[in-house]
Amino acid sequence: MPGSIHPYRILDYFLSKQNRRLSIFLRNGPAILGLVMAIIVTFVAIMAPLLAPYDPLSQNIDNMIASPDENHLLGTDRFGRDLLSRLIWGSRVSLCVGVGAILIGMTLGTIIGILAGVSSRRVGDRIMRVVDVLLSFPDEILGIMFMVILGPGLINITVGIGLLMVSRFARLVYGSTLSIVQRQYIEACKALGGSRIRIMIRHVLPNLYSEIFVIGSLWTATAIRVEANLSFLGFGVAPPTPTWGNMIRDGVIHLVEAPWLSLSPGIAIAFTVLAFNLFADGLRDIADPRTLGSI
C-alpha cells in the first residue's frame, strides 16, 4: 500500500542487495515449498537403492496385479514387480534427464546466443533464423523426431531433450546479449580494440548468470514434463527400466481393476514438476524485472 511502511522493508534497507534478495525469497511461502519438494525428490532419487524395498526389475509371477497391502505399499504390476520400488527408481530418470537436458541446453544455447549477439547484425540474424525455425515446432513433435533419430536410452533422451532446450536458451540469451551489447561501455571496449571473446566472457556473461539460472530452473520443470510425455509414448529409456511415463503407459490397460498403477506415477510427475515451477517462480520474483514476460 502506498504510504505505509512495512516493518520488513525497514529491515531490507539495511541489508546488502544479495541478502535482501535472500530475505525476500525466504518469505515467499510457495517458493520455499517448491524448494523443499525438490529436495525431497532429489533425496529419493539419490537414496533409491536404500529406500526401495524391492528390486524394481524382479518379477514375481505368483503375485501379479496385487492390491496395496503391507508387503507392497502400492501393490504390484502385471509382472509382479513392486510399484513403490519402481516409483522410487523412476525419480532417478526424471531428475537425471531433467537436469542433464537443461545443462546441455544451457551450455550450448548460451554459447550460440552470445555468439550471435556479439556478432554483426547480419550474422546474428542468420543464426537466429535457424533457431526460430526450430522453435516453431511443438515440443513433442520435435522431441519425437530427435528420439527417432537417436534411438532409445538414457543418454539419448537427455541429449534429445537437451537439443530441444538449446534453441530456447539461444533465443533468450541472444535477446539479453543484444541489450547488454548496446550499452555504452561495451562500445567503449570495442573502440579500444578488445577481442570479441574477451567481451563475451568478461562483460556479457556475468550479466546473464542470474537470468539463465532463473529461467533454467523454470525450464527444468518443462524438461521433466517432456521426458514424461516422450516415455509415455514409448521413447527414451526402454522398458523394463521404470520411468514415470512408461509406468503410466503400462498401467492404462489395467485402469479398471488397478487404477493406482497409472495414477501414482502421475502424481509423482506432477509433484516434481510443481516443485520446480514453484521454486523458479520464487526465483523470478527476486530477480531483475527484465526477465519477466517469458512463461
Next chain:
Amino acid sequence: MIKYIAKRLIQGIPVLLGAATLVFLIIRVAPGDPAVAMLGAYAPEEVIQAYRVRYGLDDPLWEQYLRFIGGLVKGDLGKSLITGMPVASQVINVLPYTITLTLAGLIIGLFAGVPLGIVAAVKHGRPPDTIMRFLSLTGLSVPSFYLGIVLLYFIGIRLRAFPIVGAGDFSQPLGYLKHLFLPGLTLGIVMMAYVTRITRASMLNVLSDDYIRTARSKGVTRRTLLMKHALRNALIPVVSVTSLYTIILMGSSVMIEIVFSRPGLGKLLLQAVEQRDYITLESLIVLYSVFAITINIATDIFYAWIDPSISYS
C-alpha cells in the same frame, strides 16, 4: 492491409522451406543411415541395401532433397509402408478430428481462462487469487496425458458419463461432441492454466498503470473501467501468446489422441514411427511446421487488423 497479408505470406515461404530443409537434414543426414536405423544393425546387408534403393536413399543427397521438396510442393506426402495408400489422403481424412480437438481446447481455455485471470487480477492478494494461482500452476505441472487419463478414469470409467474411446462420426454431431468432451476438456484445462496466468499478469500490469489510477480518481465506476479501458489493453498480450499456446496445444493433442484412441495427425505420426517409416515421418513433421507457421502468420495479420499501425512497420 491486403499488401500486408501478401507480404507476410511471402515472408512465410522461406521459413517453410527452412523448416522442411531442417527436417530433411536431421532425418536423412544426422543418423548417418536411416536404413540401418530402421532395420537394426543385425539385418543382412542385402536387405539394408534393398531398403536404401527402394527409398532412393542411395541417390546423391541433392537429388533426394529435390525429390523431397518437389513432393511436398505437389502435396505428395509419400505412401504408407504397410497399406501402400498415399499419406496425403490419410491426412485429409483425419485432419478434421485433430482440428476440432485443438479448437475445443482453445475455446474452453480462452472462455474459461480469461475471466478467471481477470478475477484473479482484480482480487489480487486475496484468497481467490491465491487459489487461482495455485490451480493454474498445478495445471501447468500435470502432464497433459496424465490429466487425460485421470479424467478418463473418474468421469469415463467410474461415472460412465462420457465415451472414452474414438471420435464418433461427423454424421452424428451429438455423438461426436460427446466423444470430444473429455479430450477437449483435458486440452482446455491445460490451455486454461496458461491463459489464466498471462491474463492475470497482463491485467495486473494494466491496472497499475497511471492512467487507470487517474480515471479512478476521477470517479469512473469500476465496471466501466474494467470493461472499457483495462480489458482492451490487457488482452493484447493475451492474443500474442495465444498463437504460442495454440502450438503448445497442437503438441499436446498428440498425447491426447493416444490416450483417448482418437483418429488424428498424432496417431498417424506415431504409426509412422512404429512402422519405422521415416519417409512418411518427415512429411508429417513438416506438416506440423506448416500449421505452426500458418498460425504465426494468422496472428500477425490479426494484430495488424486490430492495430493498423503495425502494418506500416
Next chain:
Amino acid sequence: MKTYFRILACLVLAFLSLSGVQSASAEKGNVLVLALDARDLQTLDPHMSVGFMDRYVVDMIYNGLLRCQPGDMKKIEPDLAKSYEISTDGKTWTFHLRKGVYFHPFRGQPNGHEMTSEDVVFSLKRAQNKETCAGAGSMQFYEVTAIDKYTVQINMTKIVPEPDRHFINYPPGSGFIVSKRAVKTLGGEFKNQPVGTGPFMFEKYRPGEKLTLKAHTKYFRGTPKLGGIEVRYMPDVNSRIFGLESGELHVVEGVREEVWVKRAEKVKNAVVDVIGPGEPMYIFFNISKPPLDDIRIRQAIAYGINRDTLVKFLGSSVAKSTCSPIPPFLSSGMTCEEVAKLGLDYAYNPEKAKSLLQEAGKQKGLEVLMFVSEHAAYLNPMTNLKEQLRNIGVDVKFNVVDHATWHKMIRSDASQIVPYSPLRPGPDVYFTQFYHSSSTVVSGKSPITNFSHYKGIDEKIERARSSVKRENTIMNWREAQIQILKDAVSLPLYIQDFVWARSKSVDWGHPLKWTLALYPQVTENTTIK
C-alpha cells in the same frame, strides 16, 4: 462478469445433461460388429496375409478347393470342389468343381462372374510363385491343369504327406481360390479390395478404423443369415471390453491371458470362448551368426527359461507347456513327458545354463537382439522371458515395433532371436516352412520362415515326404524333431489358446471344437438373435 459466469454455467450444465453413454445395442440391419486387437489390416490378399488380423477376415471372404469343417480342424470336407478322386498311385488328383459359384462383384464385373477351372488353375499357380505367395515354398509339389470348365487335375511332382491339407482355405499360400480377372484388373489394389467367393464381400475400408463386409447373397451354401460384418480395429483393451458391455460390439478379440478372461467373465450378457488347439510359441535362434552359432550358448538360453513361469504368467486356463517342435495335437507330436525321457526337454536349470555360458566364454554376460511385436501376445510373455534370462546373465535387447512391421522385420533377417507362434495344418508344413534350408529367410531358394538358417534335417524332411508308408513318415518326423532339439535350433515354450468374447445373442452356427482359423469363425450360419 457475474452474468458471464452464469451463462457459462448454464451452457455447461445443459451439455452435461446430455451425457450418458448410449446403451442401445448396435442394430444396424443385422450387422455383426467384431472388434480386433490390431491397429489396421496389412493385406487382404489371401496368398500374402500372414498377420492374424488378416487371417480372420480372409476366412470370411474366400474359399478353397477343400476346407476344414467350421469349428473342427480335424475334419476336411469339400468346399469349392464338390468331389475329388485320387489315382491309385496317389499322384493324380482330379477335382470336380461346383457349378454356379459366383465371385463377388468388382470393377468391371458388377455382378461378379462364375468361378471356373481357369480361376482355380490361376490361383494354384499363383500360390507357387514366391513373389505372389508368402508360403510358396511349401507348394512346390504339384502341377495343375484344367481338364474342362469344371474339372481341374493336379499332378504331384513330389510326394507330400497329407496333400489335402495344402488345398484348404488356410493362409499363407494354400488353396485359396481367387478370381483371375479380379487380380489382373485390380493389380496392386487387390490387397485392399479383396474379391472372393465366400459368404461375405468387401464393401468399404477406412484405414486404421474399420472394414465393412456385406453378405454375398449368391453364396453357394446359401444366403448368409447376417446382413454384413463390421470389423473394427481396436487395439485398446479397455475400449473393447467397454464396447462389449455397452452392446456396441458383438464380438471382441480377447487377450490370451487368464487376467483378461477373468475380467471378461464379469461382463453381463457376455460369454468367453477359449478355443483350442491354440498356437504353439517357439523361439528360433539364428544359428548362422555369432554368438548364437555356438550351440552351448543356445542351450544355455534354453536351460535358463522356465516354461512353468511363462505358463503361470499367462494363466494355466489358457496356456500349457510344450516341448516338441511339432505340437502334440498333430501326428508325430510328442508330449513333454516323452521329450523329457529323451533328455531333450531343456527343463529349467539355471546352474547348468550359467556353466554352459562359462564354457563358451561368456561368463561376463551376453547381449542378443530380439525384434518383438508390440502385440500383447508377444510383448507380455517376452518381457517375462527377458527378465528370466537376465538372471543368467543374458541381456535380451528388445526392438519393439507394431505387429505388421514386425512380420516384415523378422522376414528380413533383422532379429537374432525370433519368437513366433504359428499354427499350421500339418507337420510337413511346419518342417518345410521353419526348418528346411530352402525356406531360409532372405537367402533361401524360396524364403518363408526358416529364421534359424537351419540346414540339418533337409534329408529327413524329404524322406518323410516321399515315404509311402505312414509309419515311416511319422518315424522320420520324430527323428527330425529329435535332431532339431539336439541342435537347439528352436525352443518350444507353450501352447496358447485363442480367447474371444461375445454377446450372448451371438450364435456362431457351429460347435467350437478346434479351429485352424484362429478365431471362432463367422459363416453363413452365424446369427445374432
